Amino acid sequence: MTADRRRILSFAATLAIGLAGGAAASFANLPVAWLLGPALLVSVATLAGLHTDLPPKLRDLVFFLLGIQAGSGVTPAVAEQIALWPLSFAIQMLGVGLTVVLSVAFLRRVFGWDKDTALFASLPGALSFVLVAATQTRADIARVTVVQSVRLILLIGALTPTLAWLEGGAAEQAGAARGAEGGLLEFALLFGICAVTAVAGVKLRLPGGLMLGALIGSAVLHGTSLVDATLPPIVAIPSLLLLGVLIGSRLRGIDRAMAGRLLPASLGVFALGLLASGLAGLAGVALLAIDFGTIALAYAPGALEALTILAFQFNLDPAYVAAHHVVRFMCIALAVPFLARRASSGRNGLGDPE
Template identity: 30%
Template structure:
């Protein structure tokens, strides 16, 4: 006699609960072991590993957006008038980092095109270190394989998030950030103003249909409130840690047994080009370090080919130039999204030649 099956909603609820419990335990253990970015890297590896063994884990619906909101809100508290004035002095550096990321992406795309056995659009948009959704949408317009492109970007972000914090920690990099949050204490009377400013930013970005609304919207909304002199509360530490946990869960749930089985050759080349992009971005940071007073560890985060929220929270936890890293990654996404179609037409002619 067979047992009655659970309703799908109940099954999904159990899978989500199991994911959150596993992620919380992994984050707590990673924090006890003093690992870098424990509340994001711990859940990321634990959930991805469980998924690779066949466990049906699911992320919390809206969890990634909630995590991005927490990160964006925390980052916005760094932007004061003095910080903005200092960032203006580094404008050439920020532009050079963004344009350099576009050039390095083209180099990796040429290698992927030669080794992966895919079409030109798939190779280009899979190798460009932009946002996964933006690159997938652009690739769809040019006939690229959207599923492979999304998988390549998930693998790239996981490698960057996994390797870079450990490399910086192993190198003995100590937090020496001259930038600090302008609101350092949790003040309940000002907390509604913080939430309101952040959600207003999200609403504006959603209305304008701008990508990364849940991380850039709160960042801009809170930064504008700070610059306007509105008194704001700090974000509790457990909220920031919870945001990291939810992002780690969302990233980890992208992986499964079928993830690498679908196109093993393509995924192997995607891993190779992701590692190459990390090495090339560090070389770019080294070159920029020769021409600027910004420390090399901060520049290595500013040029790293990771996601906006992941790299910015890395800078916050390691205390390495949070506003500069944030501005560099925001401009990188803008340059890659706007410049990708034009660059792709040039890339296609070069590939044909």
């Protein structure tokens, strides 16, 4: 069998599993069923050994479409809250710092992990930067990868039903209700501007640049009321499904026996991350007068693309959520080279001595 044929069959199997997961979740009336169902079922299939896959070009198209969708949730009223964002960023980063401190202490004291591995497994997000930096130290890369990947799946699985409960369980209806009929000229303007901003996001190397760039273009058009139309369900639902497939396939290459052994550590790090971000969120609600659902998505430790889309689905503020994940990503990306240098020295408090 040729490599191309294997890739096609792998994608077909992955898509079938995603469809089954979405249909089952929809039948069970789960919130954001066409994201949550595929993400969970494809995750199980991936850990079971199936080679799950999403072609890069299709992945890029999904990010572009979902960026447009998320940006359509921005209204002119959003500008009134922008003055609060700097304080909100500061509160968020205090939560990130608390997450790292608690998680490192937990992994060190409960499981006896070395300092390097505990540190890089505890950083919430910016996984590519974290893994590259960790390779320059004595950190156990396999452990770091498993804990970080499992945290992402748990985050989506836990936050979605929690937000549905907090927001009254009308996620799909909220997202669909925002849709509006648009003429050909309006859609041409929307897709044209968003294509330009998406390419700019990639060129500027923004985190999630393709999706974030499209979101910015869509947000400007919708926030200024130049455009009212949003993606119809026939486009939005398959995009959600494919994002769920992508999330589940990120566990590819992880040894399931190791994932099982590391599950207690992964659950502990996940719980401590939720605790720290939750405390920061409560402070944010008290000081900023922004609703808890929006802050919960913004302060959650990771998953920029998925959580921004959840903000749209739950009729929250996707621009606020995306901005906070970009800030968290950038702060961690800037910090990890410094942390790696200190860890590799072995004498500055981050790495164990020789």
